Amino acid sequence: MKDANSTRMKVEAGLQRRRRKERVFQLIGLLATAVGIVFLGVFFFSLIKQGASAFEQTHVRLDVEMSSEALAPDGELDLIYADFDGVIRSALRNLFPDVTGRGDRRELNQLVSIAAGYQVRDMLVEDPDLLGGKATIWVPTSANVDMLVKGKIDPGIDEAMRPVSNQQIRWVDQLETEGRIETRFNTALFTNGDSREPELAGIKGALMGSVYMLLVTVALAFPIGVAAAIYLEEFAPKNRWADLIEVNINNLAAVPSIVFGLLGLAVFINWMGLPRSAPLVGGLVLSLLTLPVIIIASRAAIQAVPPSIRQAAFGLGASRMQVVFHHIMPLALPGMLTGTIIGMSRALGESAPLLMIGMVAFIVDVPGGFTDPATALPVQVFLWADSPERAFAERTSAAIIVLLGFLLLMNLTAVIIRKRMERKW
């Protein structure tokens, strides 16, 4: 009786302390979570604030005359040499007839992007009947005007310190009051490859490069990784070699990614002679990079299959292959796929190894295949971040937003696959 009492008293004496500890721990956890969320919020906020405007592009309305004398002096339209820019220039001149000096005219012409000429050409290709007529078109302004209209260039500072001159600002103001200026969705960002002109630069090339690379990576790394994991878990003898391999795989997962780039350069490009800057090589390198991740995740998934299932199958006389493919695989697949997608996400975000295999080049054309020169999204981010033009700053943020969107999509897929395939036992 006395003993029971003392136990109760001791427990009660300690209870206060235990509760306090628990509260403190909860508080710390809450704080840690809050700090994490705040950082994430600041990151997203600044990113979106920076990058949102890149999804819009300032356009100017011009009335162009598709005069046959200017475009087809020989009576036939020459799509390569015809002076489409001249048409735009004269449209601008018509808007500001009092601008006469050579230098002033050049400044005037700089208001409009060089994309305007291409736009006229494309219109004529589509509808040759326009030749000789008049048309009202919206063409993109130059990046500097775009920045000015978006308020990213302060007209108040000294003229020498900003890329637009006083008279250019006047012209833009006039165009704005005439209702000729408008910001529209920046389709170029999604349909073009890289360009020296920010208003022409798009991420499609980099996006396609990344897609091709990931295709190569998933096609190689998933089957190889899963096969290796199954072999190591189910078939390989458990001996010193297996331990050695295990340690090596774990270490491989921690090797800095740039080392894989060097390996890719030495093996795939210099020795095997594969083309530089190609998504194929990038994909090969990224497969090497993701393989250890996939193997480790797949092995963990296999180990998580309850041994009783394995025993039941063996006890019925299933062969090892049958046990693996009828019982282990279906149960381990969600984990394997999650691991694969995590690996892919990592591969998608890698830029260092790609620098080593030449995927950092300035490539205008959107790659159409696995051996076309290409860059990748993170490399594009790096390239744009390195550019001096102000307009590239917001495009950098936009590219990061697209990259994050891509990542989010992949992780979402992982979650959905998990939820769909998860089984209870």
Add this chain to the structure above:
Amino acid sequence: MTMAAMSELDVNKEPPVSPAPVEEPVDTTRKPDARSPHRPVSGQLTELLDETVGNVHCDDPFMTARDVNVYYGDNHAIRNVNLEIGKKEVIALIGPSGCGKSTFLRCLNRMNDSIDTARVTGDIRLDGMDIYSKELDPVALRARVGMVFQKANPFPKSIYDNVAYGPRIHGLAADRAELDNIVHTSLERAGLLQEVKDRLDEPGTGLSGGQQQRLCIARTIAVNPEVILMDEPCSALDPIATARIEDLMDELSEDYAIVIVTHSMQQAARVSKRVAYFHLGLLVEVDETDRIFTNPQHKLTEDYITGRIG
């Protein structure tokens, strides 16, 4: 020192995790000349037991185990066990926890193969055929020697697929109708059909514990094995489900040999024809069930069945 003794010593020096070849854990030690010298049984135990008392033989032996030793790394879990199991007989393995009943049971269908550290020596025959012979595929053996585990372990598949799995992998049914038939009779014999016949496509894991165990039995008998090994099949069941399974065993023993591990004396007395008492890896006594429970020969057996050990 003989060559055989040397090789035995070498083997014993290996660390616990050392690689016994997974498929054929007995190869090297199984050559007849290399087999005999076993690790000495500790002094006290040898005093306790020179030889299994009672009668290890039976009239119509179907499985015979001779000089079986099992090692888990350095742990000598089964020592020199000799036992015969008759055709269509129920034999119960009893003994205190950790004495090696499950280990011995697993030797009979080579389930020890999948335990990396386990090493089996000795000679076990099924109907005269050496089941540890190199040529024998454990897959073929396990189709003839089925197993029911202590904890019900249905596959996370439908009830139907659970039962149909064995016949499917062994190609026992020519067509769907035949497979249906096998599934139904197996469930029927396991006494489960009435309860599940309307929900054969529901997951087997959704059944109650007792139903799951009967499902596992149905799954085992669907392959139509010649021997069924049961490792404490009723340990998680209520008395009603236990009685059901005992009835089932009675019925099954008309066609199969059944080896059952149990901790329940009553169960052993009810279902088995013979009883084998294990103690610390030794097979102490084997005899007709009545004799074991009424007139045990060995003191250890007597102590155990009267509740003084275990």
